[in-house]
Amino acid sequence: MADPKEDESAQIPTEVPATVEAAVTKKKAPRAKAAKAQPERPARKAVAKPVPATTDASTTVRKARRVYSEKERGQLLGQIEKSIGRGESVKNATSRAGIxxxxxxxxxxxxxPASDGGDLKDLLALEEENARLKKLLADRLRKENAELKKKLGL
Structure with missing residues (x-):
């Protein structure tokens, strides 16, 4: 006779449910990369544009680059520093100076850094004046001390 347990094992399905197989076999398709919004522009070349003979108030013309000498730079820096000292903003002071x-x-x-050499000279001058004043003070104190000794009879 056939064993009842064998009959049950023969009836057990060996297939995996379809939902499990579908989850395993489905794969996501790779996304396509988005194209750049704007293509790269070629680099600008430094070319001087000719200045038109007539200039209107509506058109703005860029001035040619100006090279300042050291003296002019110093004057402009001084002018800007004075303006800033009066309470003007750096932006207004520089635009007024034209830079x-x-x-x-x-x-x-x-x-x-160029002013460091002048600072050293100033420091040496101050040290010399300090030494001169110390000598002057020491002489005065000696005189006072001598006068006090005479008064006290020492």
Missing amino acids: SEQTYYQWKKSAA
Whole structure:
């Protein structure tokens, strides 16, 4: 006779449910990369544009780049420093002088180390004056001390 347990095992399905197979076999398709919005533009070339003979107030013409001498730079820096000292903003002071803020800061940075030599001379002059004043004070104190000794009879 056939064993009842064998009959049950023969009836057990060996297939996997369809939902599990479908989940395993489905794969996501790779996304297509989006194209750039704007194509790259070629680099600009530095070409001087001719200045038109007549200039209207509506058209703005860029001035040619000007090279300033060290003396002119110093004068403009001084002018801007005075304006800033009066309470004017850096932006207004530099535009009034006819240069950009970046140019002002670059000039200021390059001019700062040049003044170090003058600082050393000033320091030496102050040290000499300090030594002279110390000698003068010591002489006065000696005179006072001598007068006090005479008065006290020492």
